[in-house]
Amino acid sequence: MAEKTFQKLWITFLKDLKLSFNGIYFYIEVGMAVIFTLVMVFVVPENFDSSQTFHVVLDAEPAYQSFLRNLFESEDLGQIQFHDDRHALHQAMEADRSSVGVVLSMDAQGLQYNLVLQGYESPRMRTLLKTLIEGELLSQTPGWSGTTDTRVLEPDSERLTDRAHVLPIYLTVNVGLMGLFIIAAYIFLDKDEGVIKAFAVAPVHIWQYLASKLCIMLIIGLGSSLLVVFALVGRQAHYGLLLGATVAFNLFGSTLGLFIASFFDTMVKAMGALYLAVMVLMIASVSYFMPSFNPLWIRIFPSYPMLFSFRELLLSNGNAWYVLQNIGFFLILSGVLFGLSVHRFKRSITV
Amino acid sequence: MIEKESSRGTEKKGENMISVENLSHYYTQNQVFAVKNVSFQVEKGEIFGFLGPSGAGKSTTQGVLTGLLPLQQGRVRVAGHDLSHPKRTMFNKIGVSFEQSNVYGKLTARENLDFYAKLFDVPTMKTMDLLEMVGLDKVADKKAGTFSKGMKHRLTFVRSMINKPEMWFLDEPTTGLDPAIGSQIKDIIRQENEKGATVFLTTHNMQVADELCDRVAFIIDGEIKLIDSPRNLKLQFGQQMVVVDHLVQGQRKTEQFSLIMDEDKTRLNQLIQTGQIQMMHTKEATLEEIFIKVTGRGLE
Ligand SMILES: Nc1ncnc2c1ncn2[C@@H]1O[C@H](COP(=O)(O)OP(=O)(O)OP(=O)(O)O)[C@@H](O)[C@H]1O
Ligand SMILES: [Mg+2]
Numbered sequence: 001m002a003e004k005t006f007q008k009l010w011i012t013f014l015k016d017l018k019l020s021f022n023g024i025y026f027y028i029e030v031g032m033a034v035i036f037t038l039v040m041v042f043v044v045p046e047n048f049d050s051s052q053t054f055h056v057v058l059d060a061e062p063a064y065q066s067f068l069r070n071l072f073e074s075e076d077l078g079q080i081q082f083h084d085d086r087h088a089l090h091q092a093m094e095a096d097r098s099s100v101g102v103v104l105s106m107d108a109q110g111l112q113y114n115l116v117l118q119g120y121e122s123p124r125m126r127t128l129l130k131t132l133i134e135g136e137l138l139s140q141t142p143g144w145s146g147t148t149d150t151r152v153l154e155p156d157s158e159r160l161t162d163r164a165h166v167l168p169i170y171l172t173v174n175v176g177l178m179g180l181f182i183i184a185a186y187i188f189l190d191k192d193e194g195v196i197k198a199f200a201v202a203p204v205h206i207w208q209y210l211a212s213k214l215c216i217m218l219i220i221g222l223g224s225s226l227l228v229v230f231a232l233v234g235r236q237a238h239y240g241l242l243l244g245a246t247v248a249f250n251l252f253g254s255t256l257g258l259f260i261a262s263f264f265d266t267m268v269k270a271m272g273a274l275y276l277a278v279m280v281l282m283i284a285s286v287s288y289f290m291p292s293f294n295p296l297w298i299r300i301f302p303s304y305p306m307l308f309s310f311r312e313l314l315l316s317n318g319n320a321w322y323v324l325q326n327i328g329f330f331l332i333l334s335g336v337l338f339g340l341s342v343h344r345f346k347r348s349i350t351v
Numbered sequence: 352m353i354e355k356e357s358s359r360g361t362e363k364k365g366e367n368m369i370s371v372e373n374l375s376h377y378y379t380q381n382q383v384f385a386v387k388n389v390s391f392q393v394e395k396g397e398i399f400g401f402l403g404p405s406g407a408g409k410s411t412t413q414g415v416l417t418g419l420l421p422l423q424q425g426r427v428r429v430a431g432h433d434l435s436h437p438k439r440t441m442f443n444k445i446g447v448s449f450e451q452s453n454v455y456g457k458l459t460a461r462e463n464l465d466f467y468a469k470l471f472d473v474p475t476m477k478t479m480d481l482l483e484m485v486g487l488d489k490v491a492d493k494k495a496g497t498f499s500k501g502m503k504h505r506l507t508f509v510r511s512m513i514n515k516p517e518m519w520f521l522d523e524p525t526t527g528l529d530p531a532i533g534s535q536i537k538d539i540i541r542q543e544n545e546k547g548a549t550v551f552l553t554t555h556n557m558q559v560a561d562e563l564c565d566r567v568a569f570i571i572d573g574e575i576k577l578i579d580s581p582r583n584l585k586l587q588f589g590q591q592m593v594v595v596d597h598l599v600q601g602q603r604k605t606e607q608f609s610l611i612m613d614e615d616k617t618r619l620n621q622l623i624q625t626g627q628i629q630m631m632h633t634k635e636a637t638l639e640e641i642f643i644k645v646t647g648r649g650l651e
Contacts, residue, residue, distance in 0.1 A: 011469045022457040194453030201447040202470040203439050350419040
């Protein structure tokens with residue numbers, strides 16, 4: 001009996017797979033994955049700021065100066081220009097609006113540094129510069145006591161390359177949330193064609209119909225997530241966790257899409273609600289780009305755990321427990337949403 | 352009530368395949384009752400016609416009987432299942448053909464049927480046999496989306512018999528088909544009925560109903576006005592007419608005479624005695640004429 005049940009699900013799934021290869025959504029999703037990968041690989045540098053010019057003023061005793069100079073030059077910081085005083089540095093920076101500057105000075109307390117910025121730099125960028133200077137330069141410098149007032153926004157010593165840093169956003173949107181629209185579109189397509197009625201008068205269950213759609217979304221989600229992650233970070237990601245997170249978050253997106261779709265009878269009518277849901281769900285991405293902004297209320301939006309789970313599994317020493325917890329949580333949530341959707345669709349799908 | 356020879360001879364007569372008591376159904380969208388307090392029974396082995404003009408509530412009734420629409424009021428039993436507690440397995444015994452064809456346009460005719468067949472737990476008919484029955488065997492591997500309306504309709508029709516249903520629901524099975532194919536479909540329905548299928552046939556084509564149905568129900572504005580066999584209806588309501596072709600000054604003229612109205616009878620008598628009659632035959636009233644008489648409304 002159970003065997004027959006899954007056999008029918010499998011048959012329905014194969015049919016849906018064939019249909020999705022014949023339809024447009026599959027190619028949209030694959031196309032997005034390919035375009036994203038190509039843009040990231042060929043247009044976006046590994047780190048956005050690597051071609052930046054570094055303007056430096058060394059305000060210290062001559063003996064010390066040459067030491068610092070050597071230190072700067074030995075680090076791979078892109079282009080470095082030394083200036084005699086702050087005024088010259090400002091002028092140089094005005095000429096090149098994408099450059100950044102640093103003034104190092106030696107006084108009674110020891111070595112001090114001042115970052116000179118253009119003003120548009122993101123908090124992320126500022127943190128990056130601080131880490132760079134403190135971590136890689138000054139820590140090697142005698143006389144550095146580490147007393148500079150530094151607010152560390154991301155306590156992890158490890159950070160993602162800028163390319164990899166965008167990945168969680170892509171994964172959350174494309175693997176998790178795009179499913180809302182696509183699965184709803186699939187359902188309404190079947191409704192439009194009327195085939196759902198034929199299905200409804202066969203000895204199959206509505207959950208089999210819906211589960212088959214979930215499987216299609218899973219295939220698309222897994223395919224595009226694995227493809228993009230492998231192309232961009234290679235073996236660096238934790239693929240076990242990636243698989244789990246993709247499945248859990250993708251199911252969440254799909255079941256939420258089903259649930260919302262169950263309240264409407266055409267795609268046009270459902271569109272507004274779906275769009276609103278995605279927007280609300282994505283609010284937490286603000287926090288992803290501004291790590292210091294993470295009040296409790298923002299962490300309850302599903303995109304928060306989604307984004308940060310994807311982030312953790314891209315780090316080589318990420319917090320696996322955090323990811324696993326979220327996988328579990330989202331699987332349970334998906335189960336509940338699926339149950340509710342089946343319940344609702346049972347009465348409404350053929351009406 | 353119905354005497355018919357068929358393979359179902361062993362089954363006891365009078366057993367109901369469909370039993371509907373006080374069924375009402377309304378659409379929430381417009382708060383209007385599409386079906387009002389309808390009751391009827393369909394016996395096993397019968398072809399039961401549900402006749403009425405557009406918007407009468409035929410498809411709505413079929414929708415409730417096939418579980419596509421929720422049962423809101425009344426009691427309905429179909430093929431031994433109480434529709435207030437429907438079981439999915441009952442669809443192994445049921446076949447449903449739809450007014451609007453609904454096949455996967457992106458699958459071929461063959462794929463459509465192959466997929467559907469696998470959803471059943473009972474033996475199913477061979478895909479190619481089915482396609483051949485309705486002349487679609489040559490386009491078996493063409494996508495159904497490229498089919499004409501009539502072809503899609505035929506595909507929807509044969510799909511509904513794939514599980515050799517005991518209870519077969521047909522919503523407008525011949526509408527929109529050319530007469531040759533229409534009569535092919537009628538033959539198939541007759542054959543399946545002879546093999547034992549009970550048929551619930553919805554139509555506004557009186558001729559189809561007349562030819563196929565053991566009994567018909569006239570439905571108008573969601574209410575059943577009358578249920579009887581076409582033959583009884585004709586005996587009860589139909590006037591016998593005599594059609595006469597005769598020559599008037601070398602020109603042929605066709606006239607109809609009622610055998611009930613005195614005026615017509617006198618006129619016919621005269622004609623027989625003095626006229627030049629070429630041909631004369633009696634004609635039954637059509638079911639359509641009876642429908643109009645009973646309900647005061649046409650069928651279109
Ligand atoms: N989905 C729906 N929503 C709202 N009203 C509906 C719906 N379907 C049918 N109706 C209304 O219910 C009534 C009965 O419609 P139904 O389709 O059952 O008629 P029908 O007898 O099958 O007509 P036809 O011969 O045109 O197929 C009509 O007044 C129709 O407007
Ligand atoms: Mg109808």
